Each structure stands twice: as C-alpha cells, then as structure tokens.
Amino acid sequence: MSELVLSIRDLRVTxxxxxxxxxxxxxxxxxxxxxxxxxxxxxxxSGKSVTFLAAMGxxxxxxxxxxxxxxxxxxxxGAPNKVLRNMRGGLMSMIFxxxxxxxxxxxxxxxxxxxxxxxxQSQLSDKDAAKxxxxxxxxxGIPQAAERAHQYPHEFSGGMRQRVVIAIAIANNPKVxxxxxxxxxxxxxxxxxxxxxxxxxxxxxxxxxxxxxHDLGVIARVxxxxxxxxxxxxxxxxxxxxxxxxxxxxxxxxxxxSLPHEGAERLTPITGFxxxxxxxxxxxxxxxxxxxxxxxxxxxxxxxxxxxxxxTACLRAEQIVIDGARP
Amino acid sequence: xxxPILKVENLVKNFELRANSGIRKTxxxxxxxxxxxxxxxxxxxxxxxxxxxSGKTTVGRCxxQLLDITSGTISFEGKNLAGLSFExxxxxxxxxxxxxxxxFASLDPKMTVGSSIAEPLVVQGxxxxxxxxxxxxxxxxxxxxDHAKRFPHEFSGGQRQRVGIARALALDPALIxxxxxxxxxxxxxxxGVVNLFGDLQERLGMSYVFIAHDLSVxxxxxxxxxxxxxxKIVEIGDKKSxxxxxxxxxxxxxxxxxxxxxxTTERSRSRIMLQGDVPSPVNPPTGCRFRTRCWKAxxxxxxxxxxxxxxxxxxxxxxxxxx
Amino acid sequence: xxxxxxxxxxxxxxxxxLLAIMVLAVILSPFTARYGVNQSVRxxxxxxxxxxxLAWFGTDDIGRDLYSRLIYGIRVSLIIGxxxxxxxxxxxxxxxxxxxxxxxxxxxxVMRVTDLFLAFPFLVALLVIRNTIGGIGWLTxxxxxxxxxxxxxxxxxxxxxxxxxxxxxxxxxxxxEREFIEAARxxxxxxxxxxxxxxxxxxIGPIMVALSFAVVGAITAESTLAFFGYGPQAGDxxxxxxxxxxxxxxxxxxxxxxxxxxxxxxxxxxxxxxxFIGDALRDATDPRLDRGE
Numbered sequence: 025m026s027e028l029v030l031s032i033r034d035l036r037v038t039x040x041x042x043x044x045x046x047x048x049x050x051x052x053x054x055x056x057x058x059x060x061x062x063x064x065x066x067x068x069x070s071g072k073s074v075t076f077l078a079a080m081g082x083x084x085x086x087x088x089x090x091x092x093x094x095x096x097x098x099x100x101x102g103a104p105n106k107v108l109r110n111m112r113g114g115l116m117s118m119i120f121x122x123x124x125x126x127x128x129x130x131x132x133x134x135x136x137x138x139x140x141x142x143x144x145q146s147q148l149s150d151k152d153a154a155k156x157x158x159x160x161x162x163x164x165g166i167p168q169a170a171e172r173a174h175q176y177p178h179e180f181s182g183g184m185r186q187r188v189v190i191a192i193a194i195a196n197n198p199k200v201x202x203x204x205x206x207x208x209x210x211x212x213x214x215x216x217x218x219x220x221x222x223x224x225x226x227x228x229x230x231x232x233x234x235x236x237x238h239d240l241g242v243i244a245r246v247x248x249x250x251x252x253x254x255x256x257x258x259x260x261x262x263x264x265x266x267x268x269x270x271x272x273x274x275x276x277x278x279x280x281x282s283l284p285h286e287g288a289e290r291l292t293p294i295t296g297f298x299x300x301x302x303x304x305x306x307x308x309x310x311x312x313x314x315x316x317x318x319x320x321x322x323x324x325x326x327x328x329x330x331x332x333x334x335x336t337a338c339l340r341a342e343q344i345v346i347d348g349a350r351p
Numbered sequence: 352x353x354x355p356i357l358k359v360e361n362l363v364k365n366f367e368l369r370a371n372s373g374i375r376k377t378x379x380x381x382x383x384x385x386x387x388x389x390x391x392x393x394x395x396x397x398x399x400x401x402x403x404x405s406g407k408t409t410v411g412r413c414x415x416q417l418l419d420i421t422s423g424t425i426s427f428e429g430k431n432l433a434g435l436s437f438e439x440x441x442x443x444x445x446x447x448x449x450x451x452x453x454x455f456a457s458l459d460p461k462m463t464v465g466s467s468i469a470e471p472l473v474v475q476g477x478x479x480x481x482x483x484x485x486x487x488x489x490x491x492x493x494x495x496x497d498h499a500k501r502f503p504h505e506f507s508g509g510q511r512q513r514v515g516i517a518r519a520l521a522l523d524p525a526l527i528x529x530x531x532x533x534x535x536x537x538x539x540x541x542x543g544v545v546n547l548f549g550d551l552q553e554r555l556g557m558s559y560v561f562i563a564h565d566l567s568v569x570x571x572x573x574x575x576x577x578x579x580x581x582x583k584i585v586e587i588g589d590k591k592s593x594x595x596x597x598x599x600x601x602x603x604x605x606x607x608x609x610x611x612x613x614x615t616t617e618r619s620r621s622r623i624m625l626q627g628d629v630p631s632p633v634n635p636p637t638g639c640r641f642r643t644r645c646w647k648a649x650x651x652x653x654x655x656x657x658x659x660x661x662x663x664x665x666x667x668x669x670x671x672x673x674x
Numbered sequence: 675x676x677x678x679x680x681x682x683x684x685x686x687x688x689x690x691x692l693l694a695i696m697v698l699a700v701i702l703s704p705f706t707a708r709y710g711v712n713q714s715v716r717x718x719x720x721x722x723x724x725x726x727x728l729a730w731f732g733t734d735d736i737g738r739d740l741y742s743r744l745i746y747g748i749r750v751s752l753i754i755g756x757x758x759x760x761x762x763x764x765x766x767x768x769x770x771x772x773x774x775x776x777x778x779x780x781x782x783x784v785m786r787v788t789d790l791f792l793a794f795p796f797l798v799a800l801l802v803i804r805n806t807i808g809g810i811g812w813l814t815x816x817x818x819x820x821x822x823x824x825x826x827x828x829x830x831x832x833x834x835x836x837x838x839x840x841x842x843x844x845x846x847x848x849x850x851e852r853e854f855i856e857a858a859r860x861x862x863x864x865x866x867x868x869x870x871x872x873x874x875x876x877x878i879g880p881i882m883v884a885l886s887f888a889v890v891g892a893i894t895a896e897s898t899l900a901f902f903g904y905g906p907q908a909g910d911x912x913x914x915x916x917x918x919x920x921x922x923x924x925x926x927x928x929x930x931x932x933x934x935x936x937x938x939x940x941x942x943x944x945x946x947x948x949x950f951i952g953d954a955l956r957d958a959t960d961p962r963l964d965r966g967e
Binding site: 238245264286293 | 402403507508509510537538539540541542543545546549564566567568570571604605607608609610611612613614615616617618622624625628629
C-alpha cells in the first residue's frame with residue numbers, strides 16, 4: 025500500500041440546531057492512500073459530505089468537531105487559520121456539485137485559475153501563472169484553451185464549467201482532491217466525460233481522489249476502494265471488486281439489490297426511511313430497517329471490524345453470509 | 352377499442368425568449384420540441400429518455416395542455432385536444448394526470464397533505480365524502496390514513512412523492528405523465544416508488560408516459576421507449592430492441608455512458624465518448640441535430656435531416672448510417 | 675408552527691401587549707379619558723400646566739388635558755391607519771396578484787399604471803384633488819368632506835396600494851412556476867381558484883409586513899396632511915395624533931416640554947411596536963422555515 029495522505033480518525037461533527045443537537049458524523053475513520061480513487065457512498069443523512077467539509081475546515085464555527093484529520097502528517101482539526109489556508113487549494117482541494125456557484129461570474133476563467141496559483145505559489149510571475157492556467161485548461165480537455173481562458177463562466181456549458189472547476193482544484197498539484205457529487209447535476213454523457221477527466225488527472229498527477237456519490241454505477245466504474253456510510257458512520261469498507269461481489273453489510277446488500285437490473289420483475293427496496301439525525305437510533309444506525317437485526321443490533325453501536333477482505337460494522341455479518349439471501 | 356389512449360402527431364413547441372419585457376425587438380426562438388410523434392397504448396408504459404435540452408419535459412407538459420403547443424395534434428382517447436374550451440378540457444383532465452419530479456415543490460406548503468390530495472376532487476366538483484377517498488388513496492400509496500392532517504414539511508422526500516402520486520390518482524385517471532418521478536429520491540427509496548407504479552398499473556390498468564434520464568429505471572418499467580435529442584425523437588421502439596440492439600449512434604452513446612453497478616462489466620466495457628456538449632436549442636444544427644457530436648457524421652448529415660425509418664430489429668430510428 | 679415562531683420574538687410579543695393596551699384604552703375612551711376632548715381642566719389659570727395630578731400629561735394652550743386628548747387623538751389616528759392600510763392592502767393584493775398571474779400585456783399595462791401612481795407627486799395630487807373634488811357634489815357625499823376622517827382614509831388608500839401591489843406581484847411571479855401551481859392547473863383549476871387558494875396564502879408573509887408598514891405610514895402621513903388642511907382640523911375642535919405631534923413644533927422653544935414629549939413618544943411607540951410585529955410576522959410565515967427536514 026502506498027503512503028497515507030489523508031487519515032481521518034474518529035471524526036465526530038455535531039450541529040446545534042433550534043431543534044436540538046444534530047449528530048451528522050458519529051465516529052468516522054477513513055484512510056486515503058496516495059494516488060488512489062476512494063469512493064464514498066451514502067444517501068441522505070449518511071454524513072458523507074459533512075465529513076469532508078469538516079476535514080477541509082469548511083464548516084461554520086458553530087459546528088462541534090472532534091477527532092483527528094491528518095493531512096500529510098499535519099493535524100487539521102483545530103489547526104490555526106494560516107495552516108488551513110495553506111492546506112486548502114495547496115495540499116487538498118474540493119470540488120462540488122454545482123460548478124456555476126463555484127465560479128465567480130464576474131472574473132474571467134483564466135484569472136480565477138491564476139488567482140489559485142498565485143495564492144499558493146506566490147513566486148510565480150503573472151506571465152508564468154497565465155501560461156500555467158492555459159496548460160491546466162488544456163489538461164482538463166477544454167478546446168482552444170488559450171482563447172477560452174479569457175472567457176467568463178457563463179460562456180461555458182455545464183460540463184465545461186465543471187472542467188474549469190477541476191482545473192482550479194488541481195492547479196497546485198494537491199495530494200488529495202475531494203469531489204463531492206461532481207457529476208450529479210450533469211447529463212449522463214457529460215458525466216462520462218468528467219469522470220474520464222478526473223481519472224486522467226489522477227493518473228497523470230498521482231493525486232488521490234475521494235469521490236463522494238450516491239451512484240453505485242459511478243463507483244463501479246472508477247473507484248479502487250469504497251467506503252459505505254450510513255447514519256453518520258462507516259458501515260463497510262473494501263476494494264471495489266470485493267464489495268460488489270460479496271457485500272457483507274445489510275445496507276450495502278440492500279442498496280445493491282434495490283437497483284434495477286435485468287430480468288427483475290419487482291425491485292427490492294430497503295423498507296423504512298433514513299434516520300432522523302436529531303434522534304439517531306441507540307444501536308446500529310441501520311438496525312430499524314434491517315431484516316437481519318436482533319436485539320443486540322438495536323442496543324449496541326457496532327464498530328468496524330475485519331471480515332474477509334472487507335471491513336464491516338455488522339454484528340451479524342457471519343450469520344448473514346451463512347443464511348445467504350434468507351433474512 | 353384498440354386505439355391508443357394517447358396519440359401525439361407532429362408536435363412542435365417553440366418558446367420565445369424575450370430579451371427584456373417592453374420594447375426590445377430581439378426575439379430568440381427556443382425550439383424545444385420539433386416534430387415529435389408517438390402513441391401510447393392502454394395499460395402500457397412509454398418511456399421517454401433524453402438529456403437536458405432534449406425536450407422530454409416539454410413534451411409531458413404539452414400533452415397535459417399545461418403549455419400551449421405551437422403546432423401538431425394531441426389526441427386523447429381519440430379526441431383532438433386542440434381548440435377545446437376550458438370546460439371541455441376540464442372534463443378530459445379527469446382522465447389524465449401528472450406526477451412531478453420535485454417532491455418539495457409539488458405540494459403547497461400551506462395546505463395539509465389531505466387537502467392537496469383532495470384538491471382534484473374539489474376542483475372538479477366531485478360529490479361524496481372526500482375524506483374517505485383521501486384515506487383510501489393514502490393507503491393505496493403506502494402511507495397511513497391519519498397522515499392526511501399533516502403538512503408536507505413533516506414528511507421525507509419519498510413520502511412526499513407518494514402524496515403526489517396519491518393526488519394524481521384522486522380522479523381515477525387513465526393516463527399519468529410521470530415527469531422524472533424518482534430522480535430526486537434516494538436510491539434505496541426509488542425502488543419502492545417504482546414498484547408502486549408497477550403495482551398500480553397492474554391493478555388499475557393505468558397507462559404511463561415515463562419521462563426520465565435514468566435509463567436503468569426506464570428499462571425496468573417501460574414497455575416501449577423513445578429516445579429524444581434536442582427536440583427530436585431519434586429512436587423509438589419496444590424496450591428490448593432499443594436496449595439490446597440500439598441503431599442510432601446517440602442511443603448507443605447514451606447506453607454506453609450509463610454506469611453499470613458492476614465493476615467487472617463496467618471496466619471491461621468499451622466506451623463511446625461523446626465530445627463536446629449538447630448544442631443550444633435556440634440554434635440547432637442543420638440536418639441531423641446530433642451530427643456535431645457524432646463520430647459518423649458526413650456532409651449528408653449536415654444537408655439532409657434523416658427521417659424515422661423502420662430497422663430490421665423492429666424499432667424506428669432517424670439516421671443515415673444506422674448501427 | 676408559525677405561531678410558535680412568532681411567540682419567540684420577544685419584542686413582537688411585547689409590542690402586541692402594548693398595542694393591545696393602547697387599543698383597549700382607546701376603545702374604552704369615555705372611561706379611560708379623564709376629560710372631554712375640548713374640555714378645560716378647570717377654570718383659568720389652566721393653560722400650559724405641567725404634568726401633575728390634575729392633568730397627568732399637562733395641559734395645552736387652551737387648558738385642555740393632554741392625556742385625554744392623546745387618547746382621543748390616538749383613536750382617530752389608529753382608525754385612519756388601520757382602515758386605510760387595510761383598504762390599500764386589499765386593493766394592492768388584488769391588483770398585484772391578477773397582474774402577476776396573468777402576465778403578458780396585461781401585466782405590463784398594470785405595472786405602468788402603478789409606476790404612474792408612484793411617480794406622481796403626492797402633494798401635487800392633493801392640491802388637484804382638493805380643488806376638483808370640492809366642486810363635485812356627489813363625490814363629496816361619497817368620499818366625505820375634506821376635513822373628515824373618511825376623506826383621509828380614501829386619500830391614503832388611493833395613494834397607498836402601489837407598494838403592496840408590487841410585493842404581491844413579485845411573490846406571484848415567483849410562485850407561478852412552482853409545481854404545485856402546475857398541479858392545480860393540471861386538474862382544471864381556474865385562475866381565480868389558484869390565486870385564491872394557492873398564491874395569496876403563500877404570499878401572506880410579505881403581505882403582512884406590507885400591511886404593518888402601511889399602518890405606520892398612514893399614521894405619519896396623516897400628520898402631514900393635517901398640516902395642509904386635510905382631515906381632522908384643530909380649528910374644528912377635532913384632534914388626532916398628527917395634530918398633537920404638529921403642535922409639538924411650537925412647544926420646543928417655549929419650554930413646555932410635555933406638549934412635545936408625550937405625543938411624539940406615543941407616535942414612536944406605535945411605530946416601533948408595529949414594526950416589531952411586522953418583522954416577527956414575516957419571520958413566522960417564512961415558508962423556507964417550513965421545510966423542517
């Protein structure tokens with residue numbers, strides 16, 4: 025295994041809301057190695073976005089964050105603002121779902137890349153920075169990069185804008201790129217293009233990518249390793265092939281089973297609803313919806329443990345495998 | 352009667368973009384739907400797939416007469432919907448309904464869920480006990496009868512969508528246009544709602560026009576599929592032909608682009624990558640509208656627009672060089 | 675839910691209490707006032723007495739109890755404020771909703787008319803109206819003589835609906851495209867039904883705020899008008915908050931501070947109270963807070 029670039033340990037994030045404390049993240053561990061594509065899968069309330077917003081230090085001050093986030097050996101939680109600013113855009117970047125709101129509409133696209141470059145490489149002259157900006161636009165696949173660098177965001181289509189956002193994010197060759205649902209708002213043919221850009225960037229620069237999504241197809245296509253989250257915790261981790269082939273956690277199994285597939289007469293949904301994080305279940309977060317749950321599951325919060333070539337947070341993983349499809 | 356429940360012929364819908372209200376003369380025309388024809392048989396589901404700019408949502412709105420069409424004919428149960436009075440159309444509206452994509456925006460936040468479901472009954476002046484009907488509908492879609500007194504914000508997205516479905520069912524329609532009904536829902540919730548559609552169709556003999564961009568869901572629920580690109584139908588036929596033997600390059604590219612949740616298959620598939628983005632519907636390309644992104648495009652494609660032609664595998668597609 | 679949010683605004687709740695007390699005092703005026711509107715406190719010397727047991731807020735230039743006059747004056751002003759605000763809000767709602775919903779040419783025309791009303795100088799209009807209406811007998815019978823309360827209410831309503839119309843139109847334009855409106859159209863609802871059942875209830879928030887500001891605006895406008903000879907005139911023996919505040923002008927130099935302080939303080943209190951309530955109402959009815967997910 026190559027070196028660890030990002031290490032999240034026992035991360036907990038709680039928000040104070042008018043309706044009480046909301047525990048969005050309840051003890052998450054994630055390891056990201058250099059150059060790998062890590063997929064983080066979850067639905068509403070899983071805490072997948074909040075985890076990485078916390079790691080980037082992008083949550084409002086009111087959020088209570090405990091735990092550890094080590095980026096390249098440097099602790100991020102509680103680090104002074106100067107360190108965080110250096111890290112953001114330098115060592116670790118984040119891109120989001122909506123490229124339009126990520127770009128400043130009144131600045132030219134090239135200038136926005138230059139701004140990012142000079143923020144972290146202050147020794148770069150304006151001329152060199154501009155040159156590098158055009159190179160970056162080229163790398164992300166924007167045709168006629170030199171001319172288009174002078175255009176404004178609204179002159180680009182959705183897919184092109186997301187490429188620009190990626191160019192800005194990789195401008196300083198970060199070790200980790202966090203992509204939060206980068207293709208959810210895009211058409212499926214454009215999604216394919218953007219995923220290809222992200223993969224290319226990963227291979228060319230050796231950047232580790234954390235791809236946060238709810239789309240299992242996207243995970244299957246590009247991820248090396250997968251982290252499944254539910255109700256603010258990890259429920260399963262492993263290599264992408266193993267996870268899809270023999271998922272051990274009932275949530276992962278349920279998720280895969282609920283997708284439309286050939287020959288299915290009826291789909292198999294996961295019964296029940298995602299949990300209310302204002303009042304999370306006392307035991308396993310998934311237990312209320314789980315057909316395998318017993319009393320132990322409802323009362324004790326399971327930790328991640330090794331299970332074959334995966335890691336699972338299910339107390340009954342062995343029984344599930346033995347029983348097969350029968351709940 | 353073996354006639355289709357819905358027949359759309361040569362539908363055209365253009366939107367005018369006014370630069371600013373008032374005196375400006377600059378008018379740009381968005382050709383949202385350009386000469387689209389299809390039919391839906393009773394008890395069947397027609398899936399309409401396409402990406403942004405395809406016009407599929409506009410088609411749905413036109414069918415329900417929520418938009419005035421520019422030209423073409425829409426016939427429901429054999430009756431031409433053009434030129435009908437408000438009252439005549441109101442009668443027809445009892446039999447065709449719509450479910451929207453956004454479970455948050457499709458319910459009036461100030462009305463209880465029960466009132467929203469009962470609204471069709473109120474507007475149409477249906478006699479009888481509305482409360483009973485509302486309770487029955489709630490249970491039909493998998494919610495509890497006493498949920499009627501609650502407000503939309505007290506429900507999750509999936510539940511709200513079910514309320515929207517209950518509302519669409521209130522008048523016992525024969526046809527429902529489903530406009531991206533599951534796109535905004537969590538994946539694990541989608542399955543339940545899709546099952547519900549299937550069950551309702553089986554029990555009540557409903558016909559659906561299922562508009563979506565998610566090809567895998569459409570594959571599951573549709574009988575026939577129409578693929579739209581930039582306001583035109585590029586391929587239409589029964590599900591099996593389209594998914595197993597696509598003949599139009601765009602259909603092929605679309606199918607190729609959809610990620611399959613199976614790493615081995617996914618990584619071994621050869622992928623067709625389309626270049627560029629969807630052109631603007633204000634100025635669509637001449638000839639075949641797909642030619643700017645098509646790897647087979649020739650001069651013929653630029654000069655002559657291909658017509659829908661029957662292929663050996665049974666479907667129709669509009670291409671000079673079909674696969 | 676909205677009520678709970680309203681009640682959490684302490685300033686607004688306090689304002690409600692204050693206004694309730696005021697309204698009660700004003701309604702029960704024959705009992706709460708100590709003297710008549712034009713009644714002298716006692717035989718002379720009775721002018722410009724400072725606050726004391728005989729006259730809690732002191733007396734004015736002819737020896738009348740300021741406290742009692744304040745009560746009667748607030749009554750008149752509240753009536754003017756409430757009625758004109760209500761009428762102009764209703765008129766504005768209807769105009770704004772219809773214009774916004776119908777859109778197109780109709781909307782353009784209505785908006786230009788609104789702009790016309792907004793652009794027209796208020797005071798010039800007053801003069802024009804004063805001179806023309808005075809001559810038309812039957813009009814005076816309906817609208818009232820220019821020194822009557824009825825006339826003021828008419829005037830303020832006539833020139834006060836534009837703000838509300840714009841606000842409501844804006845709301846309607848925003849709501850018009852929402853899917854629950856389309857759903858209503860899909861079942862065959864008439865335009866009128868949609869405006870009544872969906873658009874107006876969902877615009878309550880901004881309408882409430884506009885209403886509250888209209889009340890304050892009306893009350894302050896009334897004092898300007900009093901200066902020009904409209905509405906209750908001091909010479910006729912009538913009184914209003916506007917007249918009393920107007921009298922404060924002369925009192926500042928003379929040192930009879932109570933003539934200025936009490937009426938102005940009352941005006942400030944009323945304005946503040948209504949403002950707080952308006953703010954709280956807007957927050958309470960904010961649909962975004964209804965998401966509650």
